[in-house]
Amino acid sequence: MRRLLALFFLAWRAVVLHPLRNALAGSRGKERFLENYAPEALVPYSAAERRVLPRFSGCIQCGLCDAICPLVPRLPRRQWRGPSLFAVAYSRSTPELSHLRTPIGLLDNCGTCSACQTVCPRAVPLLEIFAFTRRKLADVEKAA
Ligand code: SF4
Ligand code: SF4
Structure with missing residues (x-):
């Protein structure tokens, strides 16, 4: 039993x-x-977001976008070294969003400029990367 x-x-x-x-x-x-x-600052990525990430990862760190960015001479270097900061972050396996939180605020000063993206020899879609980063940081804020 x-x-x-x-x-x-x-x-x-x-x-x-x-x-x-x-x-x-x-x-x-x-x-x-x-x-x-x-x-x-680690949040999940949807399937659609994971599909776009490879397009963000082509940076070869040539520095051309930083050289042409009009914000570089206007802001202290410790605050803004240039848009390549974003491209380099996305050229790694997972972008460290926490490091992009302060620089993303400075992009309010871009206006209609898109010089960084136009000059890029690798056609890295920097403006898309900026928008994507803003959305993901908003996700981080919501989840916190
Ligand atoms: S879009 Fe913004 S980051 Fe890119 S070159 Fe213009 S001011 Fe610089
Ligand atoms: S111009 Fe393009 S390849 Fe060169 S550093 Fe900027 S994002 Fe990277």
């Missing part, structure tokens, strides 16, 4: 309890991810 009860208990765990626990944990997966990683 005890053996039968033990087998019944094992079956209950395998068939009901364990799958139920997994299902509940799965539904909280995103929430738990954000609890752990949002403070480090």
Whole structure:
């Protein structure tokens, strides 16, 4: 009888309890991810966002965009060294959004200029990268 009860208990765990626990944990997966990683500005990327990332990663660090950017001579270098900062960040596996938080605020001064993107020999879509970064940093704020 005890053996039968033990087998019944094992079956209950395998068939009901364990799958139920997994299902509940799965539904909280995103929430738990954000609890752990949002403070480090790590937020999930949608499938569509992951598809555009390779287009952002072509920078060869030639520096031409920094040389042409009109904000470079107007701002202290410790605040703004140029738009390549963004292109270089996206040329790595995962951009470190926390490092881009301060420079993104300075881009309010760009106006209608798009010189950095026009001069880029690798056609890195810098303006798209700026917009993408703004959206992801807004996601970080929401998750914090
Ligand atoms: S768009 Fe902004 S970052 Fe690019 S060159 Fe113009 S001022 Fe500089
Ligand atoms: S011009 Fe293009 S390739 Fe050169 S540093 Fe800027 S983003 Fe990178």
